[in-house]
Amino acid sequence: MAPQLHPNLVELAPLLGTWSGEGFGVYPTIASFDYLEEVVFSHGGKPFLVYGQKTRSPVDGAPLHAETGYLRVPQPGRIEWVLAHPSGITEIEVGSYAVTGTGVELRLSATAIGLAPTAKEVTALSRVYRLDGDELSYTLEMGAVGQPAQNHLTATLRRAA
Numbered sequence: 001m002a003p004q005l006h007p008n009l010v011e012l013a014p015l016l017g018t019w020s021g022e023g024f025g026v027y028p029t030i031a032s033f034d035y036l037e038e039v040v041f042s043h044g045g046k047p048f049l050v051y052g053q054k055t056r057s058p059v060d061g062a063p064l065h066a067e068t069g070y071l072r073v074p075q076p077g078r079i080e081w082v083l084a085h086p087s088g089i090t091e092i093e094v095g096s097y098a099v100t101g102t103g104v105e106l107r108l109s110a111t112a113i114g115l116a117p118t119a120k121e122v123t124a125l126s127r128v129y130r131l132d133g134d135e136l137s138y139t140l141e142m143g144a145v146g147q148p149a150q151n152h153l154t155a156t157l158r159r160a161a
Contacts, residue, residue, distance in 0.1 A: 003045030008073040011099050012049060015041045015071075019136050023055070023155030029145055034058050037155055039136070041071070048072040051083075081108055081127075088119030093127065103131035124149040134159040 005013060019039040026032040035055040042050045049071040055064040069083035081093040095108030110125040124143030129136065136157045143149035 003043070005043060006045060006047045006073075008047040008076070009043060009049065011076070012071070012073065012097065012104060014104060014131055015049060015136070016043065017041060017159055018161040019157035020160045021136075021155060021157035022058070023153055025153050027142070027144070027150075027152050028147055035064055035155075037157060038160070039157060047074070051081075079106060079108065088116030089122055090114035091122075091125055093125065100130075100132070102133050105130050121145050 017040070019037075019041075021037055023035045023037050024032065025035065036058050037053065037055045040050075040052045044050065051071055052066075052068050054066040056062060057064060065085070065087070067083050067085045069081060072080040072082065074080060077096055077098070079095055079097050081091075081095075083091045083093070085091075090113070091110050092112040093108035094111050095106065097104055097106045106127070106129040108127050113122055113125065115122065122142060122144045124141070126141045126149065127138060129138045136159075138153070138155055139151065140153040141149050142152040
């Protein structure tokens with residue numbers, strides 16, 4: 001039997017499920033790129049969502065990036081996202097969410113970024129997610145490798161399951 005959704009998650013319940021779609025990345029130190037993405041939000045009855053994300057090349061399907069973590073809801077309207085990346089980066093983002101007419105908007109900024117000794121320097125991260133019906137879109141800003149925080153990723157995903 002599936003666990004009951006924690007009351008703190010009721011307003012974020014529309015995020016639950018599998019999302020897939022396409023994104024675009026740009027940064028001054030690299031060539032711009034397209035990617036395919038899959039995101040899964042699930043829960044286990046506690047006051048957090050379990051999050052998994054992976055991207056791959058639209059050309060040959062090669063894996064590009066992945067992250068995993070937990071979207072915590074300590075109180076209504078407030079969120080904390082705890083993430084780990086296999087590239088040697090961990091991040092804690094803190095922010096808020098608001099229920100909109102047909103969905104939810106989440107706004108978060110990193111309050112802590114951890115780097116493994118071999119990870120690239122990342123100094124700032126922020127995300128805005130917008131859920132509108134069966135469409136989930138986001139933008140991610142990043143400051144890294146001597147560059148100030150700026151647009152890095154934009155994607156639009158559709159509910160797959």
